[in-house]
Amino acid sequence: MLGKMIGYIGCYTLLLLSNSNAFIFKGSSFRGHFTLNNQKDDNMSCIDKSTFPKDMQSSLSRRNAFKRSLQTGTAGIISLTSKVGPANASSKSRTENYPIQRSEREWAYVLSGQQYNILRQGGTERPNSSILEGEERDGVYKCAACATSLFDSKQKFHSGTGWPSFAESIKDGVEIEDVNVMQKNLVGAELRCSSCGGHLGDVFMDGFLYVNTPAFKSGKRFCIDGAALVFEPSDGSTKVFGDTPPPKRNELPSFLEPPKINSRAIGS
Numbered sequence: 145m146l147g148k149m150i151g152y153i154g155c156y157t158l159l160l161l162s163n164s165n166a167f168i169f170k171g172s173s174f175r176g177h178f179t180l181n182n183q184k185d186d187n188m189s190c191i192d193k194s195t196f197p198k199d200m201q202s203s204l205s206r207r208n209a210f211k212r213s214l215q216t217g218t219a220g221i222i223s224l225t226s227k228v229g230p231a232n233a234s235s236k237s238r239t240e241n242y243p244i245q246r247s248e249r250e251w252a253y254v255l256s257g258q259q260y261n262i263l264r265q266g267g268t269e270r271p272n273s274s275i276l277e278g279e280e281r282d283g284v285y286k287c288a289a290c291a292t293s294l295f296d297s298k299q300k301f302h303s304g305t306g307w308p309s310f311a312e313s314i315k316d317g318v319e320i321e322d323v324n325v326m327q328k329n330l331v332g333a334e335l336r337c338s339s340c341g342g343h344l345g346d347v348f349m350d351g352f353l354y355v356n357t358p359a360f361k362s363g364k365r366f367c368i369d370g371a372a373l374v375f376e377p378s379d380g381s382t383k384v385f386g387d388t389p390p391p392k393r394n395e396l397p398s399f400l401e402p403p404k405i406n407s408r409a410i411g412s
């Protein structure tokens with residue numbers, strides 16, 4: 145176990161030293177989306193990158209260089225443990241071969257803007273922006289696009305990353321991207337709804353870091369965008385949509401709040 149932890153720390157350190165702002169990190173263990181301005185690679189393919197500012201072009205170059213090194217430079221190691229993974233998930237259609245299909249225009253109509261960005265375009269929400277991150281009641285988390293059951297509340301835990309996290313998914317509810325072992329351990333694997341192909345988030349093999357949680361036993365952390373989910377409480381109360389922001393909290397701790405002044409009646 146100690147050797148495995150050292151290995152993870154070493155890999156994460158190398159990534160941090162790469163100094164690439166093309167990554168979006170998620171919490172203590174980065175989530176690993178290779179995104180820029182919340183857009184997946186498939187959305188960047190049709191854009192003339194020469195029109196980008198030089199610093200943005202440099203970020204894209206560093207990202208591509210890292211991905212090439214991940215795919216080729218480590219091929220010898222990967223081949224010892226697993227077959228080389230298929231093309232990036234971004235190249236796979238979110239419509240073909242899924243039981244529930246709609247045109248993109250229909251999806252844009254039935255989903256909110258944030259839901260569509262995440263589920264259909266592979267976007268990423270800001271940390272601590274979903275009310276479901278703090279949800280602790282018993283119930284089931286379903287796909288916001290097609291109502292497929294994805295996660296049981298018993299598998300939910302607080303990872304400290306700012307995104308709803310689960311140790312396991314409901315059987316046959318979630319599709320996990322088929323990638324090689326190296327990539328899965330370093331940058332995670334994409335998660336999709338197995339019914340409609342909607343993007344949900346990513347899974348990481350760092351569950352052992354979360355002691356006294358269900359993830360410690362499963363060894364996995366399903367890091368999910370809250371807006372992709374709808375929570376149905378087991379007590380039959382109102383559904384909670386994950387694209388709802390959490391309630392505002394007091395910005396100042398109680399000991400820094402100004403004292404309350406009690407009004408007194410005149411002449412008392």
